[in-house]
Amino acid sequence: MTGTTGRTAAAVSVGDALPELAIPLTRSLIVAGALATRDYENVHHDPQGAIDRGTPDVYMSINNTNGLVGRFVTDWTGPGAFITKLSTRLGVPNFPGDTMTLAGEVVGKQDNLIEISVRGTNGAGSHVVSQVSVRLPDTAAPDTAAPDTTAPDSAAPDNAAEATR
Amino acid sequence: MSATTQQRPAAGPDAEEFLTQLRTFVGQQATPVRYAQDAVNPAMIRHFVEAMGDENPVYTDETAARSTGRSGIVAPPPMLSSWLMVGYKAHTAAAEHGAPDSPMTRLLNLLGDAGYVGVVATNDEQEYVRELRIGDRLKMTAVIEDVSPRKVTGLGAGHFITTLRTYTDADDQVVARQRFRILRFDPTVTKSSGQPAAADPGLRHRPFVMRDNQFWFDAARERRLVIQTCSDCGQLRHPPGPSCPQCGSFAWHETAAAGRGTVHSYVTSHHPKAPGYDYPLTVLLVDLEEGTRLVADYSGDPETVRVGLPVEVDWLDYGGDVTLPRFRNREEQS
Structure with a gap:
């Protein structure tokens, strides 16, 4: 039982693997991710513009990749975690029509600070390697937790979405 | 620049x-x-988390954010x-x-x-x-x-x-x-070869250029294939040298080569791999029509090379100020 804040430091060990997450790299996602980060470089939305600048098609922006990596990590830790560091190295681009599979492993732990190594692989090879540092809560629910009576209403839609992923 | x-x-x-x-x-x-x-602001955060498929409630839900000890959504x-x-x-x-x-x-x-x-x-x-x-x-x-x-x-x-x-x-x-x-x-x-991982010729060893052979590399940079020719006896020679091996004369001039020849011999190298070359790498010894021989890369598929294959000069820019001849398969010309 992880409680409303998610995993605690005590419940995590070096070597723990995060469940893999496959992300279909649709053209829509690549464009939505670029625009949601206010990145209007044409290589992320205009196929001909991308070709003119030396790539065969539009490709995912680094901020989009970072957003997916952050989500992948906090999906697993739960909302009690604080991301303190995110270090990303990009490899082959994420082009539309492919699928990126994210995998991760806990590679370090000091008190309640853990380090997670995340790897995103697409059909052409390694797209991203990230090191993510996360501070986890010591206990499942801090004293300032909201009254339980409000929790079921607000949490229900999120839980439903969680179950379908 | x-x-x-x-x-x-x-x-x-x-x-x-x-x-x-x-x-x-x-x-x-x-x-x-x-x-x-x-x-x-919450609107931009919503755009972001929806695009990312991020369901972490601390980004959108005040109550959930507070229940984790935060003062509100982040x-x-x-x-x-x-x-x-x-x-x-x-x-x-x-x-x-x-x-x-x-x-x-x-x-x-x-x-x-x-x-x-x-x-x-x-x-x-x-x-x-x-x-x-x-x-x-x-x-x-x-x-x-x-x-x-x-x-x-x-x-x-x-x-x-x-x-x-x-x-x-x-x-x-x-x-x-x-x-x-x-x-x-x-x-x-990488575009010229159509292969994203094609080697960059800029990484190759540079030729050792000195006074005796500089004219040849200068001509190659202008995509001209030339042969050193004795001005006294007319003998063609390659590689370049200071004096004629036939008559000993130090007088010489350049003769323009047509750039055609046949494969005298060749070797296809798979290993070890030197930076700047694509492998397998086929290197030719070409009999030029004019009579001298030249060592150069083969630009065609290694499977198509054979002794006696008619070839024609092609040029490869190494970047900077170096351009060197290589040879393509003349049978495949349309």
Whole structure:
């Protein structure tokens, strides 16, 4: 039982693997991710513009990749975690029509600070390697937790979405 | 500096001079201090988390955020740079009329003029001092930290530019630091072969040029294949040398070769792999029509080579000031 804040430091060990997450790299996602980060470089939305600048098609922006990596990590830790560091190295681009599979492993732990190594692989090879540092809560629910009576209403839609992923 | 990609400096003194020029930007403030157009707000956060498929309730749900000990909803940390983007209007204006002048603009233009027209982010290290809350108004300073020597990547040859960005809040407290690296690259290095991983000839060993053979390499740079010819007895000779092996005369002149010949012998190398070459690598010994022999690469498929194959000269730019002959299969010419 992880409680409303998610995993605690005590419940995590070096070597723990995060469940893999496959992300279909649709053209829509690549464009939505670029625009949601206010990145209007044409290589992320205009196929001909991308070709003119030396790539065969539009490709995912680094901020989009970072957003997916952050989500992948906090999906697993739960909302009690604080991301303190995110270090990303990009490899082959994420082009539309492919699928990126994210995998991760806990590679370090000091008190309640853990380090997670995340790897995103697409059909052409390694797209991203990230090191993510996360501070986890010591206990499942801090004293300032909201009254339980409000929790079921607000949490229900999120839980439903969680179950379908 | 010429804008043609053929003259981009790949190695040697030109490359060093170019790198020195690029590195004058190191330590300079990349762009003027940038202020966020909008304070951290729930609408932009929603756009972001929906695109990412991020269901973490601390980004959208006040109650859930408070139940984790936060004072209210926070922005997803990886969204950091989104708050400081210049926006569509300024971006398109810069794309049409050029970016506003700044050291970063000048550095990018210098590279663009040298043929490095592509740009892609490669590394991003973000350190968050604290989470961003609704209402935070950020500003950012960026310093050019490093410009790399020319490197060859799967996308093409290019230079990496590293900037260090510091994000501060309205009280001038640092909320995040970001080390951001981009590659400004020349896609034509790989485009010519149609293979993204094709080797860059700029990495190859340079020929050993001295007084006796300089004329030959000078001609090759102009894509002319020449043969040293004795001015006294008319004997052709290759490789170049100071005196005629037949009559001993030191007088000589150049004769233009037609650039056609047949394969006398060849070798196909698979290993070890030297930088700058695609493998398997076929090297020919070519009998030129004029009678001298020449060692050169074969540009065709290694499967098609044989002794006696008619070939024709082709040229390969190594970048910088080196161009050398190679030979293509004349039977495959239409």
